[in-house]
Amino acid sequence: MTFAIELDGKSALVTGAGRGIGRSIAHTLASAGASVFVNDVNASQAATVADEIVEAGGEATPMPFDVTRWDDVAQAVDGTAVDVLVNNAGNAGAEQFGALCEFAESDPAEWPRYFSVNLFGTMHCTRAVLPAMIAGGTGGRVITIVSDAARFGDARVAPYAAAKAGAAGFIRSVAREVGRYGITANCVSLGTMESPVTEGAPFDGRGYVVRRRGTPEEAAGLVTYLAGPLATWITGQTYALNGGYTFSQ
Numbered sequence: 001m002t003f004a005i006e007l008d009g010k011s012a013l014v015t016g017a018g019r020g021i022g023r024s025i026a027h028t029l030a031s032a033g034a035s036v037f038v039n040d041v042n043a044s045q046a047a048t049v050a051d052e053i054v055e056a057g058g059e060a061t062p063m064p065f066d067v068t069r070w071d072d073v074a075q076a077v078d079g080t081a082v083d084v085l086v087n088n089a090g091n092a093g094a095e096q097f098g099a100l101c102e103f104a105e106s107d108p109a110e111w112p113r114y115f116s117v118n119l120f121g122t123m124h125c126t127r128a129v130l131p132a133m134i135a136g137g138t139g140g141r142v143i144t145i146v147s148d149a150a151r152f153g154d155a156r157v158a159p160y161a162a163a164k165a166g167a168a169g170f171i172r173s174v175a176r177e178v179g180r181y182g183i184t185a186n187c188v189s190l191g192t193m194e195s196p197v198t199e200g201a202p203f204d205g206r207g208y209v210v211r212r213r214g215t216p217e218e219a220a221g222l223v224t225y226l227a228g229p230l231a232t233w234i235t236g237q238t239y240a241l242n243g244g245y246t247f248s249q
Contacts, residue, residue: 018046187239
């Protein structure tokens with residue numbers, strides 16, 4: 001038996017793919033044969049990644065829009081068949097993270113930035129692609145990047161953790177609704193990763209069994225597996241990719 005993940009003939013939309021983990025996911029899906037729609041709120045970054053994929057021999061089209069704006073999402077996706085949706089856009093979106101602080105000291109005015117991208121952005125994009133997935137009758141994949149900050153309950157990031165936990169709960173509900181159409185919905189929960197957000201930040205590895213940050217390529221590998229034909233009976237799950245930061249039972 002040859003183990004291979006082939007996505008020939010499939011289309012994939014990866015949000016927040018202009019850099020970091022999303023960029024790696026877009027490249028890896030394309031290398032497996034998918035035609036990738038590269039989304040980012042920054043149009044030039046989306047175009048750059050799409051060009052990189054094409055130059056490498058893959059198929060890609062930039063699709064810039066802001067996941068936090070329903071009208072923009074619906075307009076961009078209208079008329080486009082998406083077989084694989086990867087809800088990767090997250091963190092604090094186009095804004096930067098606020099100062100880390102305990103929840104009792106947090107500013108309620110800053111909470112919406114985390115919910116708008118991590119929860120509502122995921123809901124917007126999933127809502128936009130599901131009707132065509134269902135009507136197509138050939139199944140589909142919805143894969144959402146969440147965080148071990150939510151699974152474990154990291155301190156000083158409560159609004160972000162709440163938004164990510166909400167996204168995971170949302171995906172479980174979606175999985176129950178769309179499984180009868182052959183559509184699966186899963187989450188990948190990340191520990192501390194190498195990314196533009198963590199670049200230059202201190203990391204001593206304590207708390208991690210494998211004492212290093214994860215790589216974008218490792219996240220892309222798990223996402224691509226869940227997008228492929230070997231994962232048709234996996235749904236409603238949250239897979240931890242975290243170097244042993246937390247264990248699942």
